[in-house]
Amino acid sequence: MSDQHPEESSIPDEVWEQFARDSERDIRASAPKEPSARARMVTSRLRQQDAQGVRPDGWRAPPVPSGRRSRRRVGTVLGLLLALAVAVVAMKPSLIPGDPFGSRPGADADTSPMPVETARPTAPPSAANPDTPTLDRPFAGSPALHWGDGEAGIVLPPAEPVGSLTKAQVATALRQTKTLLVDANLNPKTLLGARPTAALGVLDPKQPHVVDELKWSLAAPDEKYDPLLLFTRFDPREVRLVGKVVKVRGRITFARGEDALLRVHADYTFVYALSRGGSKEVARTIVRRVIETELVDPTKYGVTPGRLQLVRYDESTGNSACGVHDGFLHPEFSSTGPTGAAPSGPTTDPYDRSRDLRQGDDATCGTASRT
Template identity: 65%
Template sequence: MSDQRPEEPSVPDDVWERFARDTERDIRASAPKEPSARARLVTARLREQEARGVRPESWRAAPASAPRGAVKRRRGAWTALGLVLAVVVAVGAMKPSLIPGDPFGARSGKDADTAAELPAETAAPTAPPSAVPSDAPTLERPFAGSPAERWADGAAGIVLPKAEPAGVFSRQQVAHALQQSRTLLVDANLDPGTLRGERPAAALAVVDPLQPDVLDQLNTSLRAPDEKHDPLSMFSRFDPKEVRVVGDAVKTRGRMSFEEADHGSVVVHADYTFVYPLVRPGTKEVARTIVRRVLELELPNPARFRVTAGKLTVLRYDENAGNSACDVHDGFLHPEFPSQQPTGAPPSGPSTDPYDRSQDLDRHKSCGTVTRT
């Protein structure tokens, strides 16, 4: 058995020198300072290394085994990650609702009615709105427990499509027809005077006077409503002695479109649902009535039909009302309150979801019950 010891591995000169330099630095850091002696020592060492052609390796440099450019790529990855995080923080600060899970609690508690508004409807939904917490409506939150809580307020929910030339009409003429259609919808369903039972003059002014049968029907229904002359088929009206609208907002959701029709005419299609929060005088109990309306309005080709320039012909006007007494023909909607005994005839139709906009409006449906308000 040999008594020779294994040869110790040699340490590279640059590593040993760096170790000695760092050790010396630590010792001198805790010892009394001698700047002049230290300066001479460092200068002599640097000159000796320069004479040997050796360049000191910085302790901050990348390890010799690291691939070329690895540090740069790593720094670039952290920079990109930092940029992504900055964007996420900025978006979250401006619109917290876009971050999954509501991390900031923006839609919790009594502020749930400020949840992000739904984007405008551009096509028919494929299903009813999802269920929401069954909170009871109050004067402070009249749309609590309703899908309409995230709908637009009033006329803001009636968004016009981009006008384009159609039929024999220019883009400007189509745009005017769309604006006239919006005027009719707003005055018929959102104007405070109309809701109190006043005459909807702006809506009636849209209809071509050369279509006397429609105007005669509407004027008669407003003047002397009965079963055959019902103003509710076009206008939303409540008896001011019975109820009033809570606050200033009526929730609105729907869509409008247009297309070229026969003989170069243009037809405007409108399908909107309006949600009215209501309270009886002297009480705080809130109920909601939901009205859906489907209209078809035509801009006829004046070369083929006798028409008034700038006016519209009414082809169709249908409605369904949710939470209103059945078979009452006095020209007003009559909401029923949870604490109130039902009025009017018992419902004879099926139960329906008044918020379901995925189905076509059944113009012949009997008065039934609603699954929610």
């Protein structure tokens, strides 16, 4: 037999004191009370009728006393035990298996998505809780926890006619821009190094240099021709995506261009959760992209009708090794420390969408204040 004390010996003294007080209250409540004058009169009359062998109409024999009292006693004991159990659980909810009250440390009280972003935020997101990301909860502790999931996070604005373009033509340009964003940043095959065929397919092959340079950067990446300026890619030999969700936050707007029929502006931040091999450690990489596409009048310029001109693409990345130009992002894990070159740029918040992403921000590699 074990020498250990029984489990109930670990119950705090405060709980036993509460149990004693509750027991005393219940005993007082159930103690016999002095009958009222009216009760004594009724009792006297019933005794006289009983002596005469008379019973009033509707009189029923009382139930078996032992059974009734037995049930009441059992109910009282069960009630007291239940009250004691509730008191113990209230003081230490972890005694109950699982997480019935959502009180587990780090549990997310609300994981519903945020409203769609319609304008630039006025401030960076507030500090999230300090939870550590896990394989089951890869976005724990991240402001992106409440962002949109994948393609559903890219919501197109309602199309309207612009200049000589019809509503349908504007809607087509918006859908093509979304296709570019999705295939470049959310397609699992692209993320693990495959060729972003759909993204390249919406761009005008007649636009000087752009498509040819993008294809070259994918085939032979280096510092000058870097596919990461437009495409998000991770080395599948190094990391794997955790789950099937990429968190997304941003907006798309459109207007008439200065020298074009239509200009579409897209500003989105993507948050990726990654791990290595059989490790349970999770790291997050945050990529913000600003791209602008145009529809140019084919009657005035030598362009392909219905294809987009890519006129701007800027990016900023949080948590990727600096100075590596192999065409892949390389997340840094806390267990291994920094890799690559030392950061030369400023420390910035990769979740801050209130600041403008200026052209040339990608020229220096800085430090992410959080991931």
